[in-house]
Amino acid sequence: MSCSPFDLRDYFFGELPEEHRRQADLHMKTCAGCREELEALRSTQAVLLSVPDEEIPQRIGFVSDRVYEPSVVRRWWGALWNSGPRLGFASAAMLSVSILFSATHRPAGSPADIARQVNEAVVKAVAESDARHLQETAKLIDAATQRFDERLAHDSEIMAKYNTLSYRAAAYGGGSQ
Amino acid sequence: MIFRAVEDADLIRKARGGDVEAFNLLISRWDKRVYNYLVRILRNREDALDLSQDVFLKAYQNLRKLDDPERFASWLFRIAHNEAYSLFRKRKPEGEPEREEGSEAAVRTGGASVFPIELSIAVSTALDRLSADQREAVVLKVYQGFKFEEMSEILSCPVSTVKSRLYTALELLKADLSPLKARGAV
Numbered sequence: 001m002s003c004s005p006f007d008l009r010d011y012f013f014g015e016l017p018e019e020h021r022r023q024a025d026l027h028m029k030t031c032a033g034c035r036e037e038l039e040a041l042r043s044t045q046a047v048l049l050s051v052p053d054e055e056i057p058q059r060i061g062f063v064s065d066r067v068y069e070p071s072v073v074r075r076w077w078g079a080l081w082n083s084g085p086r087l088g089f090a091s092a093a094m095l096s097v098s099i100l101f102s103a104t105h106r107p108a109g110s111p112a113d114i115a116r117q118v119n120e121a122v123v124k125a126v127a128e129s130d131a132r133h134l135q136e137t138a139k140l141i142d143a144a145t146q147r148f149d150e151r152l153a154h155d156s157e158i159m160a161k162y163n164t165l166s167y168r169a170a171a172y173g174g175g176s177q
Numbered sequence: 178m179i180f181r182a183v184e185d186a187d188l189i190r191k192a193r194g195g196d197v198e199a200f201n202l203l204i205s206r207w208d209k210r211v212y213n214y215l216v217r218i219l220r221n222r223e224d225a226l227d228l229s230q231d232v233f234l235k236a237y238q239n240l241r242k243l244d245d246p247e248r249f250a251s252w253l254f255r256i257a258h259n260e261a262y263s264l265f266r267k268r269k270p271e272g273e274p275e276r277e278e279g280s281e282a283a284v285r286t287g288g289a290s291v292f293p294i295e296l297s298i299a300v301s302t303a304l305d306r307l308s309a310d311q312r313e314a315v316v317l318k319v320y321q322g323f324k325f326e327e328m329s330e331i332l333s334c335p336v337s338t339v340k341s342r343l344y345t346a347l348e349l350l351k352a353d354l355s356p357l358k359a360r361g362a363v
Contacts, residue, residue, distance in 0.1 A: 009344050013318065015325055040351055047354045048319050050293075051300045056212040057222065060204050060230055062237065064197040 004034045012041045186246035193240050200240075204233050207250075210321060211257050217316045218261055218309065220301075228264060232257045251327040254317070258331050265309065296357065303353035311346035318343050 004027050010016050011024045028035055185206065191199035211232055215225035235256050243252050304312050310332075317323045317331060328339045 009347070010340075013325075041347065044347060044351045044354055045319055047296070047357055048300060048304075048315070048350065051297045053209060053213040053320070054216060054222075056209050056229070057226060060208045060233055061201045062197055062204075062234070 003031060004028075008034055008037055009041065012038060185249050189240060189243065189246040189249060192237065200233075200237055207253060208233070211253065214254065214257055214316055214321055215261060217304065217320060218313050219264065220305065224264060228257070228260045232260050235260070248327075248330070251323065251330045254321070254323070254327075254331045255333070258313070299354065299357055303350050306353065307346050307349060311342050311349070314339060314342040315346045315350070 004011065004024055006016055006020050006024050008024075011021065014021075016024060028038065183202075185203060188199045188203040192203060208229060212225055212229045215228050215232075216222055219225050219228070232253070236253055239256075243249065304315065307315065313332070314328065317328050323331065325336045325339055329336045332339060
């Protein structure tokens with residue numbers, strides 16, 4: 001029977017608090033009976049441990065089954081969405097990429113292209129200007145022609161009246177002679 | 178660059194995110210211990226291997242329920258304990274595993290010297306004489322090195338009950354195995 005102030009078995013298994021363990025250590029130095037009991041526990045444990053662990057006959061491992069697994073996109077999105085810093089980093093990265101893309105892919109032609117475009121614009125402007133002048137000239141000619149015709153008609157009418165009056169005057173004058 | 182060991186908690190975090198390889202690495206750290214725990218309490222290698230696979234599958238499925246990754250060991254052995262006792266109940270409704278035939282003869286090895294195989298049989302037989310609860314307490318403490326608090330979690334009973342089972346078992350084992358010690362087997 002143990003005379004240790006603490007349970008010798010707790011001491012043996014290292015389950016005593018530090019202070020109690022130290023007291024038990026001191027007790028062991030002076031008590032042959034407790035040392036013998038402790039030795040019996042050690043021997044029993046040694047016999048038990050003389051039968052070692054077995055190797056597992058077949059390693060255990062799992063293979064991911066894609067049917068039950070969330071898709072790569074879903075996992076990626078989930079991971080991204082659930083992480084503030086990652087989302088911020090991704091936004092900044094996208095912005096940087098767009099700036100870089102617009103800087104490198106802006107449509108800027110060669111000098112020959114630019115000269116050709118200028119020539120085309122000039123030719124177009126000249127043609128439009130000529131067309132506009134021709135149109136105005138035609139309008140002026142039309143207006144002058146119209147005014148001339150009106151004047152001619154007016155003159156013809158006056159001439160007709162004059163002839164009529166001359167004829168009548170001649171008729172009257174010839175009768176009085 | 179700083180190197181540090183990959184801890185179980187790191188692997189658990191990755192496995193929770195669906196990383197099967199991280200979980201496989203975790204298994205490789207624990208499968209031998211779980212298998213040996215099950216072999217020693219079930220006393221059947223095939224059952225132990227089957228149950229080990231079930232234990233790790235359940236662990237993977239329930240990994241998110243593990244509140245504290247530091248307590249992974251006791252949580253894993255709690256699953257193993259439940260699986261083992263579920264099998265006991267299926268095999269024998271009263272919950273006590275059957276004892277192997279011929280164990281009485283096996284323990285009485287006799288003779289002057291003890292060969293490793295005899296020692297193994299003697300230990301196995303002495304463990305067989307214990308009740309399932311006592312044997313499990315010995316396996317968890319002596320072979321797996323769990324603390325009483327952890328054993329209490331695994332077995333879902335108070336520390337006092339754990340100690341009572343273990344110390345009773347040790348007294349029985351001491352009596353059974355003392356002839357071997359006297360003959361200098363260990």
